[in-house]
Amino acid sequence: MGNDIYRATVRYAGDEFFIGTPPSGHAQVMDSKGDRHAATTPLEMLLVAVAGCTAMDVISILLKKRQDVTDYNVQIEGTRAAEHPRKFLTFHINHIVHGRNISQKAVEGAIELSDTKYCSVAATVRPTATITTSFEIIEVSP
Numbered sequence: 001m002g003n004d005i006y007r008a009t010v011r012y013a014g015d016e017f018f019i020g021t022p023p024s025g026h027a028q029v030m031d032s033k034g035d036r037h038a039a040t041t042p043l044e045m046l047l048v049a050v051a052g053c054t055a056m057d058v059i060s061i062l063l064k065k066r067q068d069v070t071d072y073n074v075q076i077e078g079t080r081a082a083e084h085p086r087k088f089l090t091f092h093i094n095h096i097v098h099g100r101n102i103s104q105k106a107v108e109g110a111i112e113l114s115d116t117k118y119c120s121v122a123a124t125v126r127p128t129a130t131i132t133t134s135f136e137i138i139e140v141s142p
Contacts, residue, residue, distance in 0.1 A: 043088075046125070050091055051076040053121035054133075057114035058095060058107075065106045070140050071098035078129075088129045091122075095135040102137045111135060 008022045016032045017039065031039035040048075055074040062069055072095070079090040097107055111133050115122060122131055 046088070047076050047078050047091075049121045050078075050119075050125060050131075051093060053119045054093060054111070054114045055095075057118045058110045061110035061113055062097070062102075062106060065103070065110070067097075067102050067106050068100040069097060069102065070100065072096065088125065090130045090132070091125070093131065093133045095133065096138065097135065098138045098140050100140060100142060102139070104137060107135050107137060 006023050008020060010018050010020045010030075013019050013029075016036075018030045018032065020028045020030055022028070028045070029039040030042055030045070031037070032041070034041055051074045055072070058074075059069065059072055062072075075094045075096065077092045078088045080086045081089055095107065095111060115131065115133060125131070
């Protein structure tokens with residue numbers, strides 16, 4: 001079985017803006033002037049990609065386990081090296097699950113499956129960055 005090939009393009013749009021178009025065709029504006037804060041930087045996109053990848057895995061697994069999730073979000077923090085190229089050294093991912101009678105074991109299992117088996121973005125960055133996880137379960141009223 002061969003490897004899948006994904007193609008994207010990045011086009012200069014002037015004034016240090018770029019338009020990134022991934023295989024899905026959903027264009028994303030990027031800003032290379034980090035202090036301008038007019039659009040996402042590629043580094044910020046990497047943070048969101050790591051968190052988004054695991055979030056999609058975890059919610060899918062929790063729903064398959066019939067957990068009554070009413071809200072779910074993921075917070076991520078990345079620590080960068082001081083020297084250039086200032087790569088990410090660590091990521092900490094905190095999963096916050098709101099719901100009714102959410103099983104701690106189900107949440108732990110879902111995070112572990114994402115972390116060790118499913119999240120391709122985490123697997124891509126893991127050779128050079130350490131990833132740690134935590135979670136909170138917040139019970140909501142019936």
